[in-house]
Amino acid sequence: MKMKTILLVFLILISTGVTGVTAITGDPGGGMGQQLQNQTPAQGPDSLQDVQNQTQSQAQGPEQAQNRTQEQLGEQERLQDRTQSMDATRLQQRLQERKQEQLQEQAELPAERQRVLARYSNVSAFVHVLSNESQSRELLGEGPGGIGPQVSEYAREFNNSLQAQIRAEERIESRNAFVRFLVGGDEEAVGTLEQETIRNQERIQEMQQLITRCQDCDAQVKEMLKDQLQEMEEQQTRLQQLAQKEKEDKGIIGWLWK
Numbered sequence: 613m614k615m616k617t618i619l620l621v622f623l624i625l626i627s628t629g630v631t632g633v634t635a636i637t638g639d640p641g642g643g644m645g646q647q648l649q650n651q652t653p654a655q656g657p658d659s660l661q662d663v664q665n666q667t668q669s670q671a672q673g674p675e676q677a678q679n680r681t682q683e684q685l686g687e688q689e690r691l692q693d694r695t696q697s698m699d700a701t702r703l704q705q706r707l708q709e710r711k712q713e714q715l716q717e718q719a720e721l722p723a724e725r726q727r728v729l730a731r732y733s734n735v736s737a738f739v740h741v742l743s744n745e746s747q748s749r750e751l752l753g754e755g756p757g758g759i760g761p762q763v764s765e766y767a768r769e770f771n772n773s774l775q776a777q778i779r780a781e782e783r784i785e786s787r788n789a790f791v792r793f794l795v796g797g798d799e800e801a802v803g804t805l806e807q808e809t810i811r812n813q814e815r816i817q818e819m820q821q822l823i824t825r826c827q828d829c830d831a832q833v834k835e836m837l838k839d840q841l842q843e844m845e846e847q848q849t850r851l852q853q854l855a856q857k858e859k860e861d862k863g864i865i866g867w868l869w870k
Contacts, residue, residue: 700832710737738840742767753828780804796863805855
């Protein structure tokens with residue numbers, strides 16, 4: 613009886629030990645299998661979705677890249693248009709500022725001289741602005757595609773010539789009436805006007821050609837320059853006519869010796 617009891621207890625202990633070991637190490641069909649089951653199914657759908665997303669991204673890549681390129685080009689064009697508009701606006705603003713400066717400089721001059729200078733106001737302001745090489749380079753560029761330095765040089769030459777023309781016209785305006793009656797017009801003033809108008813017409817043509825060829829000039833600035841050159845040309849025509857009229861004024865002595 614005792615042997616049976618001992619044997620029964622021994623079997624119970626053995627059974628209890630095997631169950632504990634199985635619970636600790638894990639059953640291939642139980643704990644480890646469940647762990648693999650929890651990992652594998654969870655990763656499968658996600659990986660498939662990632663592949664699908666990647667495929668869609670690759671398919672949309674060229675179209676998205678093209679859209680980005682178009683957006684960048686559009687932004688560059690908008691910036692370029694804004695820069696061009698600012699250039700034209702800045703040129704117009706600088707011309708107005710120069711005209712105001714001229715009025716202030718001439719405020720104390722005699723009325724006769726102010727009257728003559730007023731006829732040159734627009735052209736004088738124009739050549740003064742362009743004779744500033746830094747401004748001319750900024751507006752018209754430099755190097756192979758720009759004309760800033762060349763236009764600046766022509767503007768300085770034109771400005772010097774303009775001053776000579778102003779002095780010649782002032783001589784004609786202020787000529788004594790009795791002297792004019794006797795000997796006619798001022799031949800020296802006539803000679804100055806004739807020489808300078810010829811030179812200035814050549815300069816105007818050169819600047820017109822430069823503007824036409826300019827690659828770095830924006831359209832608005834080029835149109836403004838063409839308008840200003842047209843006004844310069846009209847002024848030279850007026851001075852030619854003034855010189856011709858003064859030349860024809862011979863005075864009483866001139867008519868007697870004719």
